[in-house]
Amino acid sequence: MSIRKTVCFLVLVGFQYGFGQNELREIKGEIRVEAGFEGSVNIVNTTTAETVIVNVGESFSLLAKQADRFIFSAINLESVVLHVTKEQWSGAQLMMQMKPKNNQLKEVIINEYPMISAKGLGLVPENQKSYTAAERKLATAGDFKPIMLLGLLGGSMPLDPLINKINGRTKRLKKQIVVEGKENNLIEV
Structure with a gap:
């Protein structure tokens, strides 16, 4: 009977210890962008699939567990991935610095082709009169x-x-x- 009680006690303590580490705490922070970006940033907690939309320069608060993963993204900003550390989870203010995304376009060259025209392609008959x-x-x-x-x-x-x-x-x-x-x-x- 004492072995049964001991095993039961260890199982209950193990559950308490295991689930006690899953406490949700509020993480507060602010998003800053260096080039004067006006817009909103999506914050996604990939562990809980919770999404929050925050304007740049405003503070935000999220519920998170230790080792949760956040993705900060916006259309014209580079995405940032953050793993919640013990210091951030314990209540320190989070400052997210995001950088603008450079969209490098390929060079466009415009050539003039005199042979390509509506008459040259046969869309319009060659002997058709054009009016002023x-x-x-x-x-x-x-x-x-x-x-x-x-x-x-x-x-x-x-x-x-x-x-x-x-x-x-x-x-x-x-x-x-x-x-x-x-x-x-x-x-x-």
């Missing part, structure tokens, strides 16, 4: 012709050409086409 900006505006505005009045009988007369004829826009666009043609002739000479 003034010609495209005139086509959009529409040139009113008196024969268009017959469209009233069928109920399908476009109003844009009539309105543009009344307010003089069509006449201005035709003058602009003439001026544009003269400018192109000067450039060729």
